[in-house]
Amino acid sequence: MALNLEDLKAGGIISQRQKNMFSIRVKILGGNVTSAQLRKIADLAETHGRNYAHITTRQGFEISHVNFEDVEKVTIGLEKVGLVLGACGSRVRVVVACQGTDICPHALDDTQLLVRTLDERFYGRFGVPHKFKMGVSGCPNACAKHNENDLGFMAVVEPVLIDKESCINCGLCAEVCSGKAIEMKDGLPVFDSTKCFHDGKCIDICPRDSLGVNRKGWQVFAGGKWGRRPQLGIPIANFVATEQIPEMVENILSNYIKLANKRERLGELINRLGMEVICDGCIF
């Protein structure tokens, strides 16, 4: 019986230009892989591939030059260390992310928690018109390039002067602000929210704890994509809490499935029909 290469590809078994050779995509969630998993990937590449693995742009691995007869052995080997094959084709793909609050001093929210939340509910889902990608950055430095994804999430905070009395008019908050969003007036900082990057640097630098967090959460971007006609995602919601994100994604996905043509990316649908149609029911 002839192999159905499209079905194999959707399951992470991608045919190569060399006959009967496959590249096995390994799902790595949020860019984190244990040392045991790395060793296993190395072992499998040595035993069944050509002694190397390719690191994908979405933080995964691909073990190439695997004979079709050996695919099952590779899959079983990966399962032994808690790894599964990476989704490909028209499915919800693995969520990419930066390290977030566990590691990065700039991080404003827990990227890995959001990644796990999204993964549990959406990973690998079939029935979407085209590939569907999500990315999570822990602050406006945007290391995970979240806005190149169909849906992107970037952690943000909104600063506020919480204690006027303690402010000593040092001006450090205005100095550190890369958006020039703070002006000192009558000895106190005044914020222009339209210029603010919401990175919280002013709060961190204040020597008197005069500044605090007014709101925090995720800025949500929709419609980003790469490929032949790249475009960046557009912000559609701000300060969304982690627990609100799954419903929001569900809503957008359901509108996308309802309205998009076959092989139309979310961003292309937005270009064609406008943001309102995909965000019907979103939290703004």
Ligand code: SF4
């Ligand atoms: S996006 Fe921000 S939190 Fe994430 S790694 Fe980059 S600097 Fe750190």
Ligand code: SF4
């Ligand atoms: S850094 Fe703090 S103390 Fe200094 S001007 Fe800003 S709010 Fe006031």
